[in-house]
Amino acid sequence: MPSCASAGLIARLRPVIDPALAFILLAVLWEYGAALFHLKAYLLPPLSKVLATLWDNRGTLLSESLVTLQEVALGYLAALAGGLLLGLLIFAMATARRALYPAIVLFQGLPKIALAPLLVVWFGIGPLSKVVMAFLFAFFPIVISTLGGLASTPLNLVEHFQAIGASPWMSFRRLRLPSALPSIVDGCRMAAPLAVIGAIAGEFVGAEQGLGTVVLMANANARTDLLFASLIAISILAGLLYCLIELIARRVWWRGL
Amino acid sequence: MASEPTTRDVTERSTSHRGGVASEPAAIEATEVSKTYPGDVRALDRLSFRIERSEFVSVLGPSGCGKSTLLRIVAGLHAADAGGAIHVLGEPTTRPRPQTGIVFQKDNLLPWLTVRANLRLAAEAQDMPRVLIEARSAEVLATLGLSTFAERYPHELSGGMRQRAAFGQMLLLHPDILLLDEPFGALDALTRDRLNVELLRLWQVRQQTVLLITHSIAEAVFLSDRVLVMSERPGRIIADLKIRCARPRDPQSTRASPEFTAHVLELSRMMGVV
Numbered sequence: 001m002p003s004c005a006s007a008g009l010i011a012r013l014r015p016v017i018d019p020a021l022a023f024i025l026l027a028v029l030w031e032y033g034a035a036l037f038h039l040k041a042y043l044l045p046p047l048s049k050v051l052a053t054l055w056d057n058r059g060t061l062l063s064e065s066l067v068t069l070q071e072v073a074l075g076y077l078a079a080l081a082g083g084l085l086l087g088l089l090i091f092a093m094a095t096a097r098r099a100l101y102p103a104i105v106l107f108q109g110l111p112k113i114a115l116a117p118l119l120v121v122w123f124g125i126g127p128l129s130k131v132v133m134a135f136l137f138a139f140f141p142i143v144i145s146t147l148g149g150l151a152s153t154p155l156n157l158v159e160h161f162q163a164i165g166a167s168p169w170m171s172f173r174r175l176r177l178p179s180a181l182p183s184i185v186d187g188c189r190m191a192a193p194l195a196v197i198g199a200i201a202g203e204f205v206g207a208e209q210g211l212g213t214v215v216l217m218a219n220a221n222a223r224t225d226l227l228f229a230s231l232i233a234i235s236i237l238a239g240l241l242y243c244l245i246e247l248i249a250r251r252v253w254w255r256g257l
Numbered sequence: 258m259a260s261e262p263t264t265r266d267v268t269e270r271s272t273s274h275r276g277g278v279a280s281e282p283a284a285i286e287a288t289e290v291s292k293t294y295p296g297d298v299r300a301l302d303r304l305s306f307r308i309e310r311s312e313f314v315s316v317l318g319p320s321g322c323g324k325s326t327l328l329r330i331v332a333g334l335h336a337a338d339a340g341g342a343i344h345v346l347g348e349p350t351t352r353p354r355p356q357t358g359i360v361f362q363k364d365n366l367l368p369w370l371t372v373r374a375n376l377r378l379a380a381e382a383q384d385m386p387r388v389l390i391e392a393r394s395a396e397v398l399a400t401l402g403l404s405t406f407a408e409r410y411p412h413e414l415s416g417g418m419r420q421r422a423a424f425g426q427m428l429l430l431h432p433d434i435l436l437l438d439e440p441f442g443a444l445d446a447l448t449r450d451r452l453n454v455e456l457l458r459l460w461q462v463r464q465q466t467v468l469l470i471t472h473s474i475a476e477a478v479f480l481s482d483r484v485l486v487m488s489e490r491p492g493r494i495i496a497d498l499k500i501r502c503a504r505p506r507d508p509q510s511t512r513a514s515p516e517f518t519a520h521v522l523e524l525s526r527m528m529g530v531v
C-alpha cells in the first residue's frame with residue numbers, strides 16, 4: 001500500500017522532478033567539469049563562483065535587468081499590437097496583401113542586427129533604440145503567424161458559417177479569430193525570446209544602462225564570472241517572459257482539435 | 258384537399274411548371290441542373306425534379322454520384338452550371354437563404370464551443386431573440402438526448418453525439434426547408450430509429466419540406482413520400498418512386514407492412530443490391 005502511494009506521488013511529480021534532475025546534472029557538470037579538464041577559471045569559472053558573483057552584484061544586476069525588461073516589454077507589446085493589426089489588414093485587404101506581403105517577407109529575412117547601429121543614430125543612446133530593436137525582432141513572427149492562422153480556417157466551417165447566414169463580422173469573431181489563435185499564440189511564444197535578443201543586441205551597440213552593458217563591461221575587464229552572472233540574469237528574464245506568455249497561452253487549448 | 262401534394266404525380270409535372278398561373282411555386286424545383294467541377298469532373302448531369310411544399314423526399318445513390326453537390330446547390334452554396342437552375346419557393350438560389358436549414362455530412366462543430374454554444378450558433382447568426390434561443394436549446398438538447406452533455410466540448414463526444422449536436426443546431430431554427438446530408442450515418446440502429454421518429458413528428462407538426470440524403474434504403478422508405486434514385490457519377494435521376502406506406506408511420510408496424518417490403522425490394526433491385 002505505502003509503496004503504491006509513493007509510486008503515485010512520484011508519477012505525479014515527474015514533470016517537476018525530470019527537469020530538476022537535468023538542471024542538477026548540468027550544474028554538477030559545470031562545477032566540476034572545468035577542474036576536470038583543467039580549464040582556467042577566467043575561461044570558465046565554476047558555477048559556485050558565478051553564483052557568488054550573482055549574489056554579490058544582485059543590486060546592480062536587478063536594476064539593470066529592470067531597464068532591459070522595460071525595453072523588452074515595450075518593444076514586445078508594440079510588436080504584438082502592430083503585428084496583429086498588420087496581419088489583419090493584410091488578410092482583410094487584397095490590396096494590402098499584394099502591396100505589403102513581399103516587403104514583409106523581404107524584411108523578415110534581413111539580419112536585423114545590422115540595423116542596430118543605425119537605430120542608435122536615429123533614436124539615440126537611450127532606451128528607445130532598444131525598444132525599436134526588440135520590436136523589430138518580435139514583429140515579423142507575429143505578423144506571419146497571424147496571417148497563417150487567419151488563412152487556415154477549415155473550409156468546411158467557413159462553408160457552414162456561409163450556410164447559416166453569418167455576417168462577415170460574426171464569421172470573423174466567432175470563427176476566423178478563434179481558429180487562428182493557436183497559430184497566433186505560437187508566434188507570440190516564438191517572438192518573446194527574440195525581443196530579448198533584440199534589446200540586448202541594441203545595448204551592445206551603444207547604451208548606458210541594461211544587462212547588455214554589464215556583459216560588455218564584464219568582458220572588457222576579463223570578469224568571466226560577472227559575464228556568466230549576467231547571462232544567467234538574462235535567461236531568468238527570458239524565462240519569466242516565457243512563463244507569462246505560457247500562462248496566457250493555456251487559455252487557447254483547442255489546438256489541433 | 259388541395260394541400261395534399263403527395264397524391265399528385267410529381268414526375269409528370271417536373272418540367273416547366275414554373276410560371277404557371279394558378280399553381281403555387283414548388284418548395285424545390287430543379288431544372289436541367291448540371292455541375293462540373295474544375296478539372297472537368299462532371300458531378301451532376303441535367304437533373305430535373307420537383308418537390309412540393311411539406312413533402313418528404315429522400316435521395317439514394319452510390320457514393321460519389323453527386324448527392325452532396327446537389328444539396329449544396331439547393332442550399333445556394335454552389336452555383337449550378339449555366340443552363341440549369343434551382344428555385345426554392347419560386348426564388349432562384351443564388352445564396353443561402355435563412356429559412357433553409359442544412360445539416361452537412363461532416364458534423365461542423367466548433368471545437369472551442371460547448372455543445373450548448375454550438376447549438377445556438379445558427380440561431381445567433383439569424384439574430385433570434387435570446388429567450389427564444391434559451392428555451393429552444395433546452396428543448397432540443399432534451400429531444401436529442403444531449404442534456405447531460407450540454408457543457409461538454411465536441412472532442413469529448415462520440416461521433417453519433419456530434420452528429421446529433423449538428424442536427425440540433427439546425428432544428429433550433431425551425432426552418433421551413435430542411436436539407437439533410439446523411440445526418441444519422443454514425444448512429445446505432447436504436448438511436449437512429451428514435452431520431453427518425455422524432456424527425457417525422459417534427460415534420461408533421463411544422464409542415465416542413467425535407468430533402469434527405471441517405472445510404473439506407475430502409476430509412477428512405479420509412480421516412481419519405483418519395484424516393485429519388487441517382488445514377489453513378491455523373492449523377493442523374495434514374496427513378497422517382499412514390500412511397501405508399503400509410504402515415505403516421507411507426508418503426509414496427511410500418512416495417513412489417515407488405516408495401517414497405519415491396520418498396521425496399523424494388524429499390525434494392527434498382528440499386529443493384531440484390
Ligand SMILES: Nc1ncnc2c1ncn2[C@@H]1O[C@H](COP(=O)(O)OP(=O)(O)OP(=O)(O)O)[C@@H](O)[C@H]1O
Pocket residue numbers: 294295298299300318319320321322323324325326327362490
Ligand atoms: N469541391 C469539389 N471540387 C472538385 N470536385 C468535387 C468537389 N466536391 C465534390 N467533388 C466531386 O464530385 C463528385 C460528387 O461528389 P459528392 O460529394 O457530391 O458525392 P456524394 O454523392 O455526396 O458521395 P457520398 O455518398 O460518398 O457522400 C465526386 O466525384 C467528387 O470527387
Ligand SMILES: [Mg+2]
Pocket residue numbers: 324325326362438
Ligand atoms: Mg456526400
